[in-house]
Amino acid sequence: MTNRLAIGAEIFEIAPAMTKKVLNAGLGKPMPLDEETIKREVDNGADWSSASVFVLGGIRKGDDGKPRFQIRFVSHVDGDLGQELRKYIGKYKGFRFKFFRSTHNAYDRECQIYHDFKPRENTQHPTKPKHTKFLCPVPECSEAQ
Numbered sequence: 001m002t003n004r005l006a007i008g009a010e011i012f013e014i015a016p017a018m019t020k021k022v023l024n025a026g027l028g029k030p031m032p033l034d035e036e037t038i039k040r041e042v043d044n045g046a047d048w049s050s051a052s053v054f055v056l057g058g059i060r061k062g063d064d065g066k067p068r069f070q071i072r073f074v075s076h077v078d079g080d081l082g083q084e085l086r087k088y089i090g091k092y093k094g095f096r097f098k099f100f101r102s103t104h105n106a107y108d109r110e111c112q113i114y115h116d117f118k119p120r121e122n123t124q125h126p127t128k129p130k131h132t133k134f135l136c137p138v139p140e141c142s143e144a145q
């Protein structure tokens with residue numbers, strides 16, 4: 001089985017092995033980071049919530065020559081995700097996101113992605129949402145104490 005990923009006008013094929021990793025991040029499918037997509041998928045998304053997690057990334061060729069979506073940055077938003085994503089248009093080619101029912105769920109997922117993927121543009125551990133005492137869900141993490 002091969003999945004297809006559209007970035008702008010280009011269509012990429014995602015290797016099955018990568019599909020598994022893409023799914024493991026627990027976010028939606030990769031999409032091009034542009035105004036039109038943000039408006040359609042985020043602002044007018046059926047599932048809108050004020051708690052969300054997003055990743056930003058680029059496309060590079062894998063060892064097998066096939067393009068891969070590469071997570072370079074992960075963050076969460078309490079509030080307007082669309083507004084936050086617009087700050088990065090032009091800086092990253094693609095993004096993935098997911099809305100969560102609670103800020104706590106969003107923080108958990110953000111931490112898991114941070115530890116699993118070690119995005120190179122995250123220079124420090126995800127910060128707790130304001131006015132919370134949430135702990136990182138990854139047991140071996142120093143923020144999990």
Ligand SMILES: [Zn+2]
Nearest residue numbers: 136138141143
């Ligand atoms: Zn952690």
